[in-house]
Amino acid sequence: MANTEAATGAARQRGATNNLEAFWMPFTANRQFKQAPRMLASAAGMYYTTADGRRILDGTAGLWCCNAGHARPRIVEAIAAQAKELDYAPAFQMGHPKIFELAARLVTYMPPGIDHVFFTNSGSESVETGLKIALAYQRAIGQGSRFRLIGRERGYHGVNFGGISVGGIVNNRKMFGTLLTGVDHIRHTHDPERNAFSRGMPRHGAEFADDLERLVALHDASTIAAVVVEPVAGSTGVLLPPQGYLEKLRAICDKHDILLIFDEVITGFGRLGKPFAVDYFGVTPDIVLTAKGVTNGVVPMGAVFVKKDIYEAFMQGPEHMIEFFHGYTYSGNPIATAAGLATLDTYEEEGLLTRAGELAERWADGLHAMKGLPHVIDVRNCGLVGAIELEPIAGQPTKRAFAAFLEAYEKGLLIRTTGDIIALSPPLIVEPQEIDFLFDTLRGILKTLD
Ligand SMILES: Cc1ncc(COP(=O)(O)O)c(C=O)c1O
Numbered sequence: 022m023a024n025t026e027a028a029t030g031a032a033r034q035r036g037a038t039n040n041l042e043a044f045w046m047p048f049t050a051n052r053q054f055k056q057a058p059r060m061l062a063s064a065a066g067m068y069y070t071t072a073d074g075r076r077i078l079d080g081t082a083g084l085w086c087c088n089a090g091h092a093r094p095r096i097v098e099a100i101a102a103q104a105k106e107l108d109y110a111p112a113f114q115m116g117h118p119k120i121f122e123l124a125a126r127l128v129t130y131m132p133p134g135i136d137h138v139f140f141t142n143s144g145s146e147s148v149e150t151g152l153k154i155a156l157a158y159q160r161a162i163g164q165g166s167r168f169r170l171i172g173r174e175r176g177y178h179g180v181n182f183g184g185i186s187v188g189g190i191v192n193n194r195k196m197f198g199t200l201l202t203g204v205d206h207i208r209h210t211h212d213p214e215r216n217a218f219s220r221g222m223p224r225h226g227a228e229f230a231d232d233l234e235r236l237v238a239l240h241d242a243s244t245i246a247a248v249v250v251e252p253v254a255g256s257t258g259v260l261l262p263p264q265g266y267l268e269k270l271r272a273i274c275d276k277h278d279i280l281l282i283f284d285e286v287i288t289g290f291g292r293l294g295k296p297f298a299v300d301y302f303g304v305t306p307d308i309v310l311t312a313k314g315v316t317n318g319v320v321p322m323g324a325v326f327v328k329k330d331i332y333e334a335f336m337q338g339p340e341h342m343i344e345f346f347h348g349y350t351y352s353g354n355p356i357a358t359a360a361g362l363a364t365l366d367t368y369e370e371e372g373l374l375t376r377a378g379e380l381a382e383r384w385a386d387g388l389h390a391m392k393g394l395p396h397v398i399d400v401r402n403c404g405l406v407g408a409i410e411l412e413p414i415a416g417q418p419t420k421r422a423f424a425a426f427l428e429a430y431e432k433g434l435l436i437r438t439t440g441d442i443i444a445l446s447p448p449l450i451v452e453p454q455e456i457d458f459l460f461d462t463l464r465g466i467l468k469t470l471d
Contacts, residue, residue, distance in 0.1 A: 041054075041055045041058060042055070050423075059071070059430055060072035060073075061077070063092075064079070064091035064092055065090075065091050065092040066090045066091060066092070066448075066450065067079055067090055067091075067447070067448055067450060067451060067452075067455055068091075069091070069435065075433060076433060077430065077433050077434065077435050078433060078434050078435065078447075078455060078458060078459060078462075079091070079435050079447060079448060080429075080434055080435050080436045080437075080445050080446075080447050080459050081435055081436060081437045081444070081445065081446055081447070082318070082446050082447060082448045082449075083318045084313070084318070084437075085255060085286075085287045085292070085313055085314075085446050086312075086313035086314055086317065086318025087317055087318045087319075087448050088290050088291055088292065088313075088314040088317060088318075088368070088373060088448060088449045089317045089364060089367045089368060089371070089373055089448065089449065089450060090448040090449075090450040091448075093317065093363075093364075093367050095363040095366055095367050096316075096317055096319055096360055096363040096364055096367060098363070099359040099360060099362065099363035100319065100320065100356055100359055100360050100363075102359070103119075103355055103356050103358070103359030103360075104356055106355075107355045108355065108356065109354065109355060110355055112348060112349065112350060112351065112352040112353055112354075113348055116353075117353075117355055117358070119355065119358045119359060119362060120140065120353035120355070120358045122362065123353075123358050123361045123362055123365075124137075124138045124140075126362070126365055127315070127324055127326070127361075127365075128326065130296045130297060130374075131297070131299070131309065131326050132299055132300075132305045134305070134328050134329055135305070135309060135326050135327065135328050135329075136328075136329050136332075137326070137327050137328075137329065137331075137332040138324050138325065138326050138327075139154070139324070139325045139327070139347075139352070140322065140323065140324055140325075140349075140352040140353040141312070141322070141323035141324070141325060141349060141352060142321045142322060142323060142349055142351045142352070142354075142357070143179065143312050143321055143323050144178075144179045144284075144286035144310070144311075144312035144313060144323055145178075145179025145180050145181045145184050146179075146181070146312075146323050146349060147179075147284075147286065147310040147311060147312050147323035147324065147325050148178040148179045148181065148183060148184040148187075148249070148284060148286075148310055149179075149181050149182075149183045149184065150310075150323075150325045150347065151249070151282050151284075151308045151310045151325050152170055152183045152187065152247070152249070152282075153183075153347055154308060154325065154327060154331065154345070154347075155170070155246045155247035155280050155282065155307075155308065156168065156170075156246050156247075157335070157345065158246075158280070158331050158334050158335070159246045159247075159280075161334040161335055161337070162334050164243075164246075164278075166243050166244055167243065167244060167245055167246040167279075168203050168244060168246060169203045169204070169205065169240055169244045169245045169246060170183075170186070170187050170201070170203065170204050170245075170246060170247055170248075170249065171187070171204070171205050171206065171207060171233065171236060171245060171247070171248040171249070171279075172186070172187030172188055172189055172204065172205075172206050172207075172248075172249055172250070173189055173206055173207050173208070173209060173210075173249075173250050173251075173254075174189035174206050174207070174208055174209040175189045175190060175209040175211065175254060175257040175258075175260060176188050176189045176190070176206075176209075176249070176250060176251060176254060176257065176284075177190055177193070177251065177254065177255065177256035177257050178249060178251075178284055178310075179286075180193065182197070182200060182201060183201055185197060185200060186200040186201035186204045187201075187204055187206075187249050189206050189209065189257075190256075190257055203244075205236050205239075205240065207229070207230075207232040207233050207235075207236060207248070207250075208229055208232045209229075209254075209257075209260065210223075210226050210229050210254075210260055210261070210262055210263055210266060211260050212225060212226050212229075212263075213398065213399050213410075216263070217398065217399040218389065218392055218399060218400055219261070219401065220385055220389060220402065221261075221385070221402065221403060222261050222262060222263065222264045222403070223261055223263045223264065224263070224264055225263055226263030226266060227263050227264060227265035227266045227268075227269050228269075229263065229266060230266050230267075230269035230270040230273060231269070231273070233248060233270065233273045233274070233279075234273060237273075237277055242277035242278065242279065245277065245279050246279070246280060247279060247280035247281070247282050247307075247308070248270065248274055248279055248280070248281055248282065249282040249283075249284055249310075250267075250270065250281075250282075250283065250284065251283070251284045251285075251286075251287065251288070252267060252283050252284075252285065252288050252298035252299075252301075252302055252304075253287070253288050253293065253298060253403055253406060255286075255287035255288070255406070255444065255446075256287070256439060256444075257439065258408055258410065258439050258440055258442035258444060259401050259403075259406055259407065259408030259442065259444050260401070261401055261403055262302070267302050267304040268302075268303075268304055270304075271304050271305070271306070280306075280307040280308060280331075281306040281307050281308075282306055282307065282308040282309075282310065283298060283299065283304075283306040283308070283309050283310065284310045285297055285298055285299070285309050285310060285311050286310060286311060286312045286313055286323075287313065287406075287446070288301075289309075289311040289312075289313070289314055289315070290311070290313070290314030290315065290368065290374065291314065291368065291373050291374035291375065291376065291377055291449050292314070292377060292404055292405060292406060292446065292449075293377060293378075293403055293404035293405075293406065294375060294376075294377035294378025294379075294381055294404040294405070295374070295375065295378065295404075296374040296375075297309065297311075301404070307327070307328050307331065308325065308326065308327050308328070308331070309325070309326040310323070310325055311323060311324045311325070311326070312324070314364070315361050315364065316357055316360040316361045316364050317360065317364040317367070319360050319364070320354070320356055320357040320360040321351070321357060322354070322357040322358075322360070322361055371450070373449040373450065374449075376449045376450075377404040377405035377449055378404065380405060380451065380453070380456065381402075381403075381404055381405065383453055383456055384402060384404075384405055384407065384456055385402045385407075387456055387457065387459070387460035388400050388401075388402045388407045388409065388445075388460070389402070390460065390464070391409050391460070391463070391464065391467065394464065394467040394468060395467060395468065395470065396411045396412045396421060396467070396470060397409060397410070397411060397412075397467065398410050398411065398412050405446060405447060405449060405451070406444075406445070406446050407444070407445040407446075408442050408443065408444050408445070409442070409443040409445075409463070409467075410441065410442045410443075411425070411441045411442070411443070411467075411470075412441070413440075413441045414471075418440065418441060419438070419440055419441060421441055421470060421471070422438035422439075422440065422441040422442060422443055423438055424470060424471070425438065425443060425463075425466050425467065425470055426438045426443075428466045428470070429462060429463065429466055432462050432465070432466065433462070434458075434459060434462045434463070436463070443463070445459070447459065
């Protein structure tokens with residue numbers, strides 16, 4: 022090989038910094054991005070700074086995860102200290118003190134009776150873990166015929182096979198073959214004809230929960246292990262549960278001894294103005310799936326909460342035997358654990374798990390002022406979550422909202438879009454004037470959008 026500079030590793034590495042090709046980006050329009058990259062270089066508090074030095078208000082808490090904002094000192098310091106003290110400990114047959122401390126603290130946020138927690142590394146893994154616990158639990162209590170899992174149309178439960186099987190977003194499912202067998206779905210709760218522009222929970226649609234009775238009639242309750250829903254569906258475009266819907270779902274599950282699983286990956290850790298959606302709605306499921314906010318999104322971690330009865334059902338057989346054949350190399354990773362503890366400290370010291378409730382009215386006012394702007398066909402709000410649904414351009418779904426996203430980025434605001442829905446979920450440290458900036462900016466964009 023000719024010994025030219027181009028052939029040396031040093032030159033290759035210099036070139037690599039300008040090479041955007043190698044990285045296949047997740048859930049991204051790769052070709053569009055690589056023509057006009059949007060690079061975030063640093064972050065602090067409510068703001069990102071782009072590689073070209075512009076300040077961007079974070080209207081999405083990263084991906085619904087940085088609930089305490091960015092670069093929070095306690096969390097940064099805890100991670101650095103932990104990396105020095107104990108970088109890794111085997112997750113199987115070994116422990117380290119802080120993960121027990123985190124588990125014990127986390128379960129205090131749950132309703133009485135939900136008092137055990139299993140650690141994962143993401144929302145998707147929490148979903149798989151929760152579904153496996155549900156199936157194995159039914160078998161452990163002699164209900165092995167209950168093999169069926171029920172999800173909901175338009176539900177998002179991450180991207181692994183169990184999650185896309187119970188999930189209900191067509192683009193996330195259609196490419197991947199037969200998925201899990203024995204899965205069915207209840208109908209979604211979106212009903213714009215009756216509920217468009219509802220402030221808070223929509224009035225109509227509690228009866229959509231009865232769709233579970235339809236599936237019970239079809240499959241028989243004795244084949245159904247669990248139902249999984251997001252209390253507020255986030256990634257599908259912020260779909261709120263109609264008033265009374267979750268209570269009804271709980272009652273039907275109770276009637277048929279079906280486990281109810283809440284996927285709180287987005288709603289957990291203060292997003293709605295209470296620590297969890299279980300508090301906000303006053304409905305207690307059997308299993309609660311979380312991730313994201315547990316470490317403020319800083320180090321990957323997820324946590325699956327279960328009722329005592331479920332944990333106890335596994336604690337049988339010889340004591341030297343593993344009770345649940347499941348776990349991840351990084352379950353309870355020490356650095357994630359340190360981030361988790363420091364995140365809880367930050368939430369508690371700053372009252373962040375209820376702060377969304379204090380700002381909710383101003384947030385709702387800003388959102389609902391979008392009614393009447395061009396193309397706006399619905400607005401939805403709850404806690405510090407918001408959605409503005411746009412009429413799609415005929416024949417070009419998603420294009421209008423994506424244009425709004427690009428324009429917002431140019432104007433110093435990060436929003437998220439899914440389909441033609443703009444989804445908003447700022448860090449819980451957001452100040453009222455930042456809420457005003459967010460909606461002023463969006464209003465300007467929506468007024469001029471094609
Ligand atoms: C409700 C819900 N479940 C699961 C997930 C998957 O989480 P992750 O991307 O960490 O795997 C998400 C992600 O947005 C989510 O919103």
